[in-house]
Amino acid sequence: MKQFSLEMLTILALVGVFLANSAESAKVFSSGVVDLYFEESPDGYGFELRRDNVVKMTGIFGKGVDFTNTSPNFNVTIMSVDDGFRVDWRSSDPNFQTTDCLNLQSETLHWYGGPEIYEQKWPIEKLQLSGDDAYVARKDDNFAVPERYWLNSLGAFVFISERSPLFVDQNTEENPDRVCFISKNEGPYINRTGLFSQAYLMAFDEPVSAHRSAVAQFLGEPEELPNVNMITEPIWTTWAKYKKYIDDTIVSEFAYDVLDHGFKGQIEIDEQWETCFGSREFIPDKFGNIKNVVEDLQEQGFRVTLWAAPFINPDCTELILEGEEKGYFVQNTIGNMTTVWWESNDARQIDFTNPEASEWYSQKLRRILQQVGVDGFKFDAGETDYVAQPGVYPHVDQELIPNILTKSYIKTVSEFSNLAEVRSAFRTQNYSMFLRMIDKDSVWGLDDGLQSLVTTLLQLNMIGYSFVLPDMIGGNAYRAQPDLELVIRWTQATVFMPSMQFSFLPWDFEDDEQLKGTEIIRSMVELHTKYAPNIIAAMEEKLINRTPTNPPIWWIVPFDETALGISDEFLLGEDILVAPVMEQGATSRDVYLPEGSWVDGNDPAVKYEGPIWLDYNAPLDVLPYFIKE
Ligand SMILES: *[C@@H]1O[C@H](CO)[C@@H](O)[C@H](O)[C@H]1NC(C)=O
Ligand SMILES: *[C@@H]1O[C@H](CO)[C@@H](O)[C@H](O)[C@H]1NC(C)=O
Ligand SMILES: *[C@@H]1O[C@H](CO)[C@@H](O)[C@H](O)[C@H]1NC(C)=O
Ligand SMILES: *[C@@H]1O[C@H](CO)[C@@H](O)[C@H](O)[C@H]1NC(C)=O
Numbered sequence: 001m002k003q004f005s006l007e008m009l010t011i012l013a014l015v016g017v018f019l020a021n022s023a024e025s026a027k028v029f030s031s032g033v034v035d036l037y038f039e040e041s042p043d044g045y046g047f048e049l050r051r052d053n054v055v056k057m058t059g060i061f062g063k064g065v066d067f068t069n070t071s072p073n074f075n076v077t078i079m080s081v082d083d084g085f086r087v088d089w090r091s092s093d094p095n096f097q098t099t100d101c102l103n104l105q106s107e108t109l110h111w112y113g114g115p116e117i118y119e120q121k122w123p124i125e126k127l128q129l130s131g132d133d134a135y136v137a138r139k140d141d142n143f144a145v146p147e148r149y150w151l152n153s154l155g156a157f158v159f160i161s162e163r164s165p166l167f168v169d170q171n172t173e174e175n176p177d178r179v180c181f182i183s184k185n186e187g188p189y190i191n192r193t194g195l196f197s198q199a200y201l202m203a204f205d206e207p208v209s210a211h212r213s214a215v216a217q218f219l220g221e222p223e224e225l226p227n228v229n230m231i232t233e234p235i236w237t238t239w240a241k242y243k244k245y246i247d248d249t250i251v252s253e254f255a256y257d258v259l260d261h262g263f264k265g266q267i268e269i270d271e272q273w274e275t276c277f278g279s280r281e282f283i284p285d286k287f288g289n290i291k292n293v294v295e296d297l298q299e300q301g302f303r304v305t306l307w308a309a310p311f312i313n314p315d316c317t318e319l320i321l322e323g324e325e326k327g328y329f330v331q332n333t334i335g336n337m338t339t340v341w342w343e344s345n346d347a348r349q350i351d352f353t354n355p356e357a358s359e360w361y362s363q364k365l366r367r368i369l370q371q372v373g374v375d376g377f378k379f380d381a382g383e384t385d386y387v388a389q390p391g392v393y394p395h396v397d398q399e400l401i402p403n404i405l406t407k408s409y410i411k412t413v414s415e416f417s418n419l420a421e422v423r424s425a426f427r428t429q430n431y432s433m434f435l436r437m438i439d440k441d442s443v444w445g446l447d448d449g450l451q452s453l454v455t456t457l458l459q460l461n462m463i464g465y466s467f468v469l470p471d472m473i474g475g476n477a478y479r480a481q482p483d484l485e486l487v488i489r490w491t492q493a494t495v496f497m498p499s500m501q502f503s504f505l506p507w508d509f510e511d512d513e514q515l516k517g518t519e520i521i522r523s524m525v526e527l528h529t530k531y532a533p534n535i536i537a538a539m540e541e542k543l544i545n546r547t548p549t550n551p552p553i554w555w556i557v558p559f560d561e562t563a564l565g566i567s568d569e570f571l572l573g574e575d576i577l578v579a580p581v582m583e584q585g586a587t588s589r590d591v592y593l594p595e596g597s598w599v600d601g602n603d604p605a606v607k608y609e610g611p612i613w614l615d616y617n618a619p620l621d622v623l624p625y626f627i628k629e
Contacts, residue, residue: 031080051203056156063099084202101180110153116145122455122567131169137406142438144424147463155210161198165189191398206558215546219464220430233265240503244272247286270307278312280364328357336388352408376419429464442475442482461548484509492623493580496572538573557594575628601625
């Protein structure tokens with residue numbers, strides 16, 4: 001391992017030396033087969049990362065930094081590591097900023113990773129990200145899982161430390177066809193004495209080995225599967241259908257409706273069951289009989305779970321007093337504790353970075369588990385921007401602010417990981433919990449509708465989260481009500497994902513086709529059950545070989561230019577390819593099958609030799625899927 005610890009002036013000198021001594025270019029650093037070349041440019045240093053002399057990634061290093069200053073107030077350290085380099089920026093001046101950019105080269109390259117976001121475009125060179133917003137777990141823009149990982153189709157990636165005070169500017173007017181990683185101590189990044197920023201630049205032969213290495217070295221991985229009952233049987237949640245207007249009779253009727261139509265699974269009581277949000281006590285008038293209902297549903301073969309959020313609402317007066325007195329809530333730099341969420345404008349957010357506050361939160365959940373005998377929880381929210389900004393977190397390493405809130409929340413609730421789901425995450429790929437996609441809406445498009453279900457699946461898998469819970473089938477009916485066609489297509493899209501979650505019941509749709517609709521959906525649930533062993537095996541592959549459970553199709557053909565750009569197909573493991581119909585009114589779709597022999601899932605007598613494009617006939621009752629021989 002070589003370490004190049006230099007003041008930037010020395011780098012300048014070195015660049016000069018290499019320029020003078022090298023005919024081709026300004027080769028500066030070498031790390032085995034991977035080399036980093038620098039070249040002076042008007043706005044920083046241009047760089048190239050090469051493996052075996054093939055250019056894998058290019059960009060600008062130190063954009064806007066004054067390298068001519070004779071007494072520089074910063075240091076850059078470049079360290080060679082296996083397959084790449086680690087670059088550290090350090091300055092004792094807290095106002096120092098750095099900007100390092102990658103050229104997306106979207107004409108010839110594709111990129112994977114990046115944040116979960118409302119309009120989940122894929123591959124991610126299509127995303128636009130504003131450098132005005134801190135790159136942290138935010139409720140805004142569905143930005144609930146902001147991993148700092150950009151992987152390209154040539155097998156190079158950048159991974160940025162959780163300690164960097166990061167802002168990301170991509171495809172803006174200032175940075176077209178570029179992603180710029182800006183480190184500056186602003187916004188939620190408080191209490192830092194200087195600037196520290198660290199990135200790894202790594203290069204491999206192709207993106208599969210690159211990603212496996214990223215999982216092992218940087219992203220992290222779980223050791224076991226979540227509860228497989230969440231895979232084999234659907235989840236039925238009250239939310240989209242009833243919203244918060246629920247009681248124990250409704251829960252029971254909802255479950256019996258499911259049962260009477262021949263289905264089973266997990267009943268989820270979502271969302272308003274508490275006397276005040278955060279009390280963890282059932283509203284007596286509405287849920288007086290809940291213990292019996294839960295017991296009865298369990299006897300009928302259901303599992304029953306409860307919704308929980310990390311907030312305490314103002315009408316929980318005693319809890320508010322206790323929490324404020326003991327310092328259990330997050331406050332900002334002027335002592336403001338006001339937390340705004342969808343059920344209050346003046347709530348409090350539990351400070352999970354404080355171990356005592358976490359314990360206070362968990363105790364009440366343990367109590368309700370014991371009192372009522374429910375089986376688990378759905379954990380909502382957890383992003384860092386519900387609290388008054390900037391949040392202060394006195395109990396932790398200040399360089400980890402604010403994403404440490406999200407991380408600590410996940411760690412706290414992992415005690416209840418059996419049957420649990422969370423929806424925000426940061427560097428928590430090693431937990432064996434389902435990660436739910438943020439609420440989807442009842443529309444078809446990439447604007448948080450059905451099409452974004454597939455792209456979000458790909459995105460979460462490619463930042464290391466494989467135990468993905470798609471959101472409610474048919475969406476949440478926020479902007480629009482779903483119709484039967486949307487619900488059927490949505491059901492089909494989730495068949496080969498780890499879990500199926502309903503809220504609207506198929507037979508709720510008053511339609512001439514009503515009966516047929518229910519039967520189509522039943523056949524899809526049966527298909528999911530039939531393939532549950534394959535889903536479980538694919539989730540186990542994640543543990544064994546670091547293969548994402550639902551990878552993009554290029555995973556099996558990493559040199560296939562067409563496959564590298566596909567955003568509306570996905571794999572289950574390495575041998576089932578799924579191409580759901582996601583366009584309103586469509587009865588066929590184009591399907592790309594990469595190299596290999598593919599058996600038609602709908603007709604095993606039919607076989608295709610890839611690579612091939614099919615115009616595949618898919619009326620409402622058909623989900624196109626193919627099995628690799
Ligand atoms: C850079 O590093 C050198 C050697 O560790 C140190 O003497 C110097 O003070 C550092 N400069 C800055 C601006 O941090
Ligand atoms: C962080 O900043 C806040 C507000 O400026 C201050 O009250 C607190 O003491 C600081 N905490 C640490 C650990 O530096
Ligand atoms: C406290 O924060 C909330 C938002 O979280 C804001 O609406 C309110 O104006 C703030 N109050 C003060 C006194 O700054
Ligand atoms: C996940 O990794 C973190 C360290 O980043 C550790 O604190 C935590 O205990 C791990 N959790 C599990 C379930 O392995």
